[in-house]
Amino acid sequence: MIARVGLRVAALGYLALVVLGPVVLLVARTFASGVAPVVAALTSPDAVHALQVSLMLVAVAVPVNTVFGVVCAFVLVRYRPPGTWLIAALVDLPFAVSPVVLGLALFILYGRTGWLGPLLTEHGIDVVFAVPGMVLATVFVSLPFVAGEVAPVLEEAGVEAEQAAATLGASGWQTLWRITLPAIRWGVTYGIVLTTARALGEFGAVAIVSGNLVGQTQTLPLFVEERFSDFDLTGAYAAALLLGLLAVAVLVVLTRLNRRAERPGSDHPTTGPGGEHE
Numbered sequence: 001m002i003a004r005v006g007l008r009v010a011a012l013g014y015l016a017l018v019v020l021g022p023v024v025l026l027v028a029r030t031f032a033s034g035v036a037p038v039v040a041a042l043t044s045p046d047a048v049h050a051l052q053v054s055l056m057l058v059a060v061a062v063p064v065n066t067v068f069g070v071v072c073a074f075v076l077v078r079y080r081p082p083g084t085w086l087i088a089a090l091v092d093l094p095f096a097v098s099p100v101v102l103g104l105a106l107f108i109l110y111g112r113t114g115w116l117g118p119l120l121t122e123h124g125i126d127v128v129f130a131v132p133g134m135v136l137a138t139v140f141v142s143l144p145f146v147a148g149e150v151a152p153v154l155e156e157a158g159v160e161a162e163q164a165a166a167t168l169g170a171s172g173w174q175t176l177w178r179i180t181l182p183a184i185r186w187g188v189t190y191g192i193v194l195t196t197a198r199a200l201g202e203f204g205a206v207a208i209v210s211g212n213l214v215g216q217t218q219t220l221p222l223f224v225e226e227r228f229s230d231f232d233l234t235g236a237y238a239a240a241l242l243l244g245l246l247a248v249a250v251l252v253v254l255t256r257l258n259r260r261a262e263r264p265g266s267d268h269p270t271t272g273p274g275g276e277h278e
Contacts, residue, residue, distance in 0.1 A: 069146025
């Protein structure tokens with residue numbers, strides 16, 4: 001009993017030290033000069049544009065990675081072509097490679113002096129220091145989440161229901177829409193939530209390929225860094241707090257989904273981040 005209480009105290013103390021303490025300090029520093037400077041910082045044209053760019057990247061990366069993740073999960077679980085291990089390794093590559101390395105790779109490939117840069121420039125297409133490069137970077141760093149969540153769910157769901165539907169005369173599309181997708185919907189939903197969080201907070205890769213141009217290619221995380229470097233602490237703290245609130249909103253959504261999936265009558269087991277069953 002004493003050991004159990006001690007472990008709980010140690011765990012809560014650690015969380016308070018690395019999570020709660022910095023959050024409380026951030027809130028205190030943000031509103032140290034009152035509410036008006038915070039509102040002014042968050043409603044400035046640069047901050048609003050940075051938020052819009054971040055949301056635009058999320059709006060592109062999430063649907064792309066959702067479709068890719070579901071297709072990739074089917075390939076890895078149902079079809080298993082030769083080289084499946086290589087496909088799985090490539091999907092998990094963003095977990096192993098630093099986002100900064102990715103940004104440099106995109107710069108070497110699509111920069112004006114890179115391998116494909118001159119050809120694209122001739123056709124009036126800018127990738128690096130423009131939105132397309134930022135989209136590529138964001139899509140890559142958030143690539144694994146939907147596939148990682150859907151694959152174990154799809155594997156556990158099995159093929160019995162799909163085979164029964166085919167025996168009863170259902171077409172492939174009918175089976176997909178009425179049997180398969182409802183069975184994996186929780187995995188898809190969790191993957192979308194995690195992809196959103198990752199895309200919203202990406203810094204390293206986007207910082208390299210965007211050029212951090214204020215009012216043009218600056219995302220909200222880049223805005224925080226730029227304001228902090230210019231000693232605009234109120235602006236930096238306010239934007240960081242906004243990012244933190246968005247992250248908390250994502251966690252709240254994920255928690256509510258977990259609770260809903262665990263209710264009696266839920267037709268699918270709950271999975272946690274990374275696709276591991278809880």
